[in-house]
Amino acid sequence: MDRRIQNGFERGKSFEIEVDGTKVKAFEGETIAAALLAxxxxxxxxxNAKKEARGLYCGMGVCMGCRMIVDGKPNTLVCQxxxxxxxxxxxxxxxxxxxxxx
Amino acid sequence: xxxxxxxxIGGGPGGICAAAEAAKCGAHVVLLDENPGLGGxxxxxxxxxxxxxxxxxxxxxxxxxxxxxxELEQHKEKVEVIxxxxxxxxxxxxEIAFLSGDRNERLKANRVILxxxxxxxxxxxxxxxxxxVITGGAAxxxxxxxxxxxxxxxxxxxxxxxxxALGAHLVQAGAKVVAILEASSRGAFWKHLPKLLGxxxxxxxxxxxxxxxxxxxVPVLTGHAVVAVQGDGEVQRAVYARVDNNWKxxxxxxxxxxxxxxxxxxxxxxxxxxxxxxxxxxxWDRSLGGWVxxxxxxxxxxxxxxxxxxxxxxxxxxxxxxxxxxxxxxxxCQQLGRLSEDEARRKSVSVVKRLKKLTGxxxxxxxxxxxxxxxxxxxxxxxVICRCEEITAGEIRSAIAEGLTSIDEIKAVTHAGMxxxxxxxxxxxxxxxxxxxxxxxxxxxxxxxPRPPVKPLVLGSFAQE
Numbered sequence: 189m190d191r192r193i194q195n196g197f198e199r200g201k202s203f204e205i206e207v208d209g210t211k212v213k214a215f216e217g218e219t220i221a222a223a224l225l226a227x228x229x230x231x232x233x234x235x236n237a238k239k240e241a242r243g244l245y246c247g248m249g250v251c252m253g254c255r256m257i258v259d260g261k262p263n264t265l266v267c268q269x270x271x272x273x274x275x276x277x278x279x280x281x282x283x284x285x286x287x288x289x290x
Numbered sequence: 291x292x293x294x295x296x297x298x299i300g301g302g303p304g305g306i307c308a309a310a311e312a313a314k315c316g317a318h319v320v321l322l323d324e325n326p327g328l329g330g331x332x333x334x335x336x337x338x339x340x341x342x343x344x345x346x347x348x349x350x351x352x353x354x355x356x357x358x359x360x361e362l363e364q365h366k367e368k369v370e371v372i373x374x375x376x377x378x379x380x381x382x383x384x385e386i387a388f389l390s391g392d393r394n395e396r397l398k399a400n401r402v403i404l405x406x407x408x409x410x411x412x413x414x415x416x417x418x419x420x421x422x423v424i425t426g427g428a429a430x431x432x433x434x435x436x437x438x439x440x441x442x443x444x445x446x447x448x449x450x451x452x453x454x455a456l457g458a459h460l461v462q463a464g465a466k467v468v469a470i471l472e473a474s475s476r477g478a479f480w481k482h483l484p485k486l487l488g489x490x491x492x493x494x495x496x497x498x499x500x501x502x503x504x505x506x507x508v509p510v511l512t513g514h515a516v517v518a519v520q521g522d523g524e525v526q527r528a529v530y531a532r533v534d535n536n537w538k539x540x541x542x543x544x545x546x547x548x549x550x551x552x553x554x555x556x557x558x559x560x561x562x563x564x565x566x567x568x569x570x571x572x573x574w575d576r577s578l579g580g581w582v583x584x585x586x587x588x589x590x591x592x593x594x595x596x597x598x599x600x601x602x603x604x605x606x607x608x609x610x611x612x613x614x615x616x617x618x619x620x621x622x623c624q625q626l627g628r629l630s631e632d633e634a635r636r637k638s639v640s641v642v643k644r645l646k647k648l649t650g651x652x653x654x655x656x657x658x659x660x661x662x663x664x665x666x667x668x669x670x671x672x673x674v675i676c677r678c679e680e681i682t683a684g685e686i687r688s689a690i691a692e693g694l695t696s697i698d699e700i701k702a703v704t705h706a707g708m709x710x711x712x713x714x715x716x717x718x719x720x721x722x723x724x725x726x727x728x729x730x731x732x733x734x735x736x737x738x739x740p741r742p743p744v745k746p747l748v749l750g751s752f753a754q755e
Contacts, residue, residue, distance in 0.1 A: 191439040193463040200339015217337025222436040230421035237680045243421025247428025250409045252710040
């Protein structure tokens with residue numbers, strides 16, 4: 189699946205990022221949230237108390253819904269973070285893999 | 291600690307214009323912005339590596355944003371832009387604390403211009419926490435700036451002309467928009483739309499959107515709202531229904547549609563975390579989006595030397611934000627001795643004129659699409675209101691029933707508003723719920739008192755300070 193809109197624009201360099209162990213395509217200048225949406229992956233974390241799936245909501249760094257573990261750093265807002273070649277992104281499973289990610 | 295003449299917080303139209311104008315008056319400015327690049331939400335840039343064949347395709351907003359950013363670039367030597375800077379606190383003496391990457395930094399500013407912006411008004415319904423429910427703003431950002439479709443089959447629910455723009459962008463890009471639900475009644479919406487678009491100079495763009503939607507056979511259902519969203523771990527279906535004049539569901543009119551994405555666009559809430567930290571006096575105005583910082587005709591708040599411009603001072607659009615930014619900068623420069631009183635007056639005449647013309651109209655827009663309480667009255671008890679701490683409507687209602695009527699009291703007892711978003715999402719909802727349950731007007735529901743840090747911090751960042 190690739191939900192990128194193609195017409196009228198040319199994207200920059202493409203590279204891969206690793207999301208929960210799987211390779212996902214990303215382009216220079218894209219946020220991690222955008223690369224995930226383009227690949228159809230929408231769950232970013234499990235909520236702390238009820239362990240329910242959550243994803244992007246506000247898209248501007250307000251709601252903290254898109255928290256993921258990026259290169260070992262938990263609670264990273266992927267809507268505000270640019271994808272970089274080979275960055276490792278993990279679904280944040282409530283507080284469980286918080287310390288394990290270190 | 292670094293000292294600057296003027297610190298501007300927020301890199302949207304208000305912040306950009308304030309910075310450019312202040313630089314023109316000779317002041318040294320630092321512009322702090324949370325986002326990776328300038329533009330704010332409305333003028334958000336395309337990703338760095340993108341090449342655009344024809345900028346006209348990107349619409350009026352993009353071109354306007356380019357113009358302002360170029361204006362700012364001409365004053366590079368006077369303006370330091372720090373992108374990715376998350377301001378988390380302000381302290382006596384106009385000391386501003388912010389996180390830049392992993393580093394904690396501080397600066398002291400003689401004058402402060404707040405251009406905090408606004409965010410999409412959160413409206414809860416069963417299933418609104420499922421991945422696939424996004425705000426209209428998030429959807430617009432994805433489709434316009436990141437050039438990605440947030441879903442394949444989408445339902446738009448909310449109010450106001452922005453929904454038509456979003457719908458048109460989505461169908462142009464090849465998505466299936468199942469319907470656009472407009473909560474306002476048919477009369478109110480279609481009657482005022484051409485006038486609204488016309489005064490904003492968006493008539494042509496607006497009609498293009500409508501034509502695009504008609505061509506794609508997207509129904510615009512006035513007097514309708516989304517009732518619930520369902521799915522196993524992600525959005526799969528939505529239930530929508532007719533609503534009455536107070537936006538309460540008319541039972542028996544529910545319909546279910548298969549969709550993978552809901553875009554919730556009920557207007558904007560002004561961001562006032564920092565103006566509240568500064569201790570500025572705030573007042574409530576539904577047509578401006580709720581609580582806003584009081585200010586004089588030069589955008590100066592009740593705290594001397596602190597200005598508020600753009601959406602955080604009341605939701606009135608990008609054009610107002612830009613002019614207010616300029617006005618605040620002129621005043622601040624006069625206070626700093628960079629301009630004489632005469633020069634300041636001369637410079638502000640044309641800005642004030644343009645501003646006057648814009649604000650009358652924009653506040654009419656606010657009134658037309660102001661929220662109605664029906665949507666909040668019908669939230670089921672088991673629906674989560676505070677997304678961070680997962681506090682339900684039922685828990686909040688019991689707290690209100692026990693006599694707690696301010697946001698701070700309800701927060702202390704239920705923990706709603708205590709999570710990482712620091713109440714930004716649930717505060718307006720809880721406030722509506724208190725108003726409904728107690729019969730008090732919303733302006734009598736005391737808002738939350740933010741304390742630093744207003745954004746989550748990594749403890750390690752203090753070690754490097």
